[in-house]
Amino acid sequence: MDHVVDHVVSPFCEIVEKGRAAVRNAAGSQMMMDTARSLIEEGARAVNRLDPVCRDNYGQFGYYFADALQRNDEIQNYRGILIGLVWDFDKYVDPAGFDPDKYIQLELQSRNAAVRMYTILTNMRVMLQSRNDRLLMSPPSSPLSSPGLPQPPFLQPPISSPVRSRPTDVENARFATNELERFVRERHVHHDSEDSNADDRGFAAPRPESPVDPSLLQHELQRRGHKPVIVRKPRPNLPTRPRDDGCWRPPMNSSDANPNEAPRRQDGEAAVSLEDMAQGLGAPSSAAPPGQGYPAVPPSPGLEVPEIRQTFDDGLIVVDTTTPKLKSTGFPSLGKHSTISASSSFYQHKGFCDGAKDVVKGEIGVKQIQKPVKRTLSRVVARCTGCSFELDNRSIEADMQRSDDGNFSTKAGITYRLRFLQKSHLAAKRSDDVPYGCVFCVHQGHTLDPSDATVFFTTHALFSHLARHPRPLPDVPGIRVVEEPEVPSALRNDYDIHLRGPQTKHPAHENQSDIAGRPTGVARAEARQMHNKRQPPDRSPALELAQGARIVGIRWPREYKGEWMFAWHDGAFESVPTDNVRLDPPPPADIKMGGSSLVIAKARWKFAPRDKEKGEWLKFSKNETIMNISWPHREHWCWSGTNSRGVWGIFPRAFIDMTTVQEREADPLEQQVSSPTGDKGRTSMFTKLSVRKTYRPSSIAESTSSRDTRRTG
Structure with a gap:
């Protein structure tokens, strides 16, 4: 809050x-x-007025207030x-x-x-409060069963199979129980005064997204008068559920099965007992033993030496005008770029x-701390x-x-349930900025x-991604997934995620025909709206x-002059600075x-990749003449050539002014010049060109193509 x-x-x-x-x-x-004291009074008055309002807003709305504050241009301008x-x-x-005038100027501006x-x-x-009220009052699309309503009878399945378990379940549960008992004892010792006035009322419908900000949760719980209590009550024995009941699925292949599987008890104390609470928070039926919850960091690909499968001659390049455009072949196959390697963002975030x-x-995974609220109160958070x-x-x-x-x-x-966010989060440096x-x-x-x-920097981005996952989801140790329309009674309020809706389409797959054959890249540094004020000219x-x-699917719109590009990432087609992409x-x-080659052209924009970039990228300035231009086919996104300093390299075709692409005529006099010694290795370039004549393919004679006259490169 203080920041x-x-x-x-x-x-x-x-x-x-x-x-x-x-x-x-x-x-x-x-x-x-006198002038200095007047300035002090004005500054102190501003602090005394603004500080309580900021703390109250952040105490009620948390991240939403911080985000609105960061996006308000008028406040940033005054600052x-x-x-x-x-x-x-x-x-x-x-x-x-x-200088008294300077003091007066600063005082008035303050x-x-x-x-x-x-x-x-x-x-x-007022704006954030109305937004929060709409979220709290909006009915869920698929509410779970509410207390007091008749529950559907639990039917015994014809075939029972044990829920997967591992030999360490008992040890994990015992350890979690001890930790939880200590956790609950400390919690009741540090309860703040608000608990004494709260009642036991609650809501059965799912709550709005997303409870990652502690202060927002505090406000919602106070409005509901929620008081957590821990009781123990008996419950009837529950029969064992089959593996295919919508949550537990058969392994994707035989290697996923565990030969040491053992049945798990389904009887005993109710869900609110300490033992079951320890299992419910982080020890589901497929709890992973230490070291098996997540895969190890894979080796970084791309270290192998690529094999060159094509030979090249040294003469003029005859462009094949019959080369078709690259077209989509449907959904992309999983290549090396889909692999989560050591260079991916996930492993760069540790x-x-x-x-x-x-x-x-199966452990608690949190500790209790006291955080100040306003100036005299405090509350307990789980860090x-x-x-x-x-x-x-x-x-x-x-x-x-x-x-x-x-x-x-x-x-x-x-x-x-909150346990899913706990299991999905990456190491966070700030409580209001948690990656997943x-x-x-x-x-x-x-x-x-x-x-x-x-x-993923927000829970919205994480769950939008999860909605695009093919069903059924892979069986991950320690994660309980429900894919039925309603949660089975055995898993009521004891799951990680419940997929109520169907799988959503992937925007990148739907636009694959436009993405295929276009450049790809990797972000050099983190680019965030809340940290980086840099925006394209049209905002x-x-x-x-x-x-x-x-x-x-990278494109370079003409109005951005090569400084910004548009590209696809995580289902969105939006802008990104060109210099932040490798x-x-x-x-x-x-x-x-x-x-x-005799093909020459002029650069439309400056292209200045960093010296340590992977690949033979060519640097050039705006309007610089590029010579010796070559390509595999004219509409390929990447061309090669030589700049005015005689350096050869590759570059994006979008950075070339297509109206200036032309083929020079070879000088007939220079074509007859040859080495006095007759050494073929010293024959001039123009002598070689005389063998190939002066071809002018139709693709060169045309100044532009339909694709070149597009708005984007």
Whole structure:
């Protein structure tokens, strides 16, 4: 919370500090003393007004307030003005440099900025409150069964098969039980005063997405009057469910089966007992033993030496005008770019957090900490044992107690429990910025499409990705999946995710015909809207990329002049800075190298890849003449040529002005020049060209093609 408040009030705090420094230095100057005190009063007034509003907004709306604050251009503009005035104000705090006009200017600007920012923040509260109310009041598309309603009878299946278990289930459950008992004892010791006025009411319908911000959860729970209680009550023995009941599926292949499978007990205490709570939080029927929850980091591909399968002559290149355009062959096959390798974003983020792995193994995975609320109150949050990921403590208890209040719905048609976010999160440096990974893609070792993300910055992105997964989902140890329309009574409030809706289509697959044959690349650095203010000239949406994220179907719109590109990533086609993408060079067979050509053209935009880029990329400036241009076929996205400095390399065709592409005529006099010694190795280039005549293929004679006159490159 403090970093969000400081974002707003820090310029005014600087103003107060400058005024205090001026008071200390004023000595015998009464005018300087009075002016500095007036400046201090104005800055302090702004801090006293803005600080409580920011804390109250963040306490109610959490990340949503921080995001709205970051996106408000007017607040950012006022911050920039104040920071600019304070930046060089040190020269006016000494009597020798005292300028009353500068003090008056800063005081007036501070007052104007504070009044306007206060108005924006209070209006923001109304906007966020109405949004939160709509989310809380909107009915879920597929509600789970509510308490008090008649439950469908549980039918004994004709064939019973034991739920998968492992020899370590008993040890994991015993350890988790001990940890949980200590956790609950400490929780009741540190309960804040609000619990005494709460009742036991709750909602059975899934709650809105997403409960990752602890302060937002705190507000929702207070509105509902939820008070977590832990009781023990008996329940009837439940028969064993078959493996194909919508959650438990047969292994995808014989190698997935565990020869040490053993039945799991389905009787005993009710779901709210400590023993069952320990199993329900992180020890499902297929709990993974240590070291088996996630695959090891695979070796990085691409170290092998590529085989050159095509030979090239040294004469003029005759362009085959009959070469067809690259067309889609349907869904892309899983190639090396779909593999989650050591260079992927997931492993560059060090994989799943250690706390997430603990939850998969059946441990609690969180610790209790006290966090301040406003200035005098505090609340208890559950922080991950391995990073800064935080959840509201009572929401964790609702999940462990298998309460109806622990179900959360998403717009992607997926209901989930908090335990799934615990198992899916990567190490977070901040509590309001938590990355996630797809446990199913990581388990399989590949993504659905080369452009899919392996790191997700929001729960919305994670669940949108999960909705595109083919059904049934792969069987991942430690993850309970329900794919039936309704959750079976045996798994009620005791699952990870419930897929209520059908599989959604993958946007990249639907646009494969437009993606095929276009450039691909990898993000050099992380690009986030909340951290990076850089936007394209028309302020179009920009992709959020993790370092190592793969993009496909790259285009360079003309209006961006090569500085921005449009590309596909994680189902979105949006802009990304060109200098933040490392282009993938084409296969060696698609590069014409070592030949001679009379084709020349001028560069439409500057192309300046970094020196350490993979591939023989050519640097050139705008309007620079590129000579010796070659290509496998004219509409291929990558050409090769020589710049004005005589350096050969490859470059994107989109950076060439297609109206300037032409073929020079060979000089007849130079064609007859040959070496006096008759050495064939010293024969001039033009002598070689005389053998090939002066071909002018139709594809060269045309200045442009239908594809070149498109809006994008």
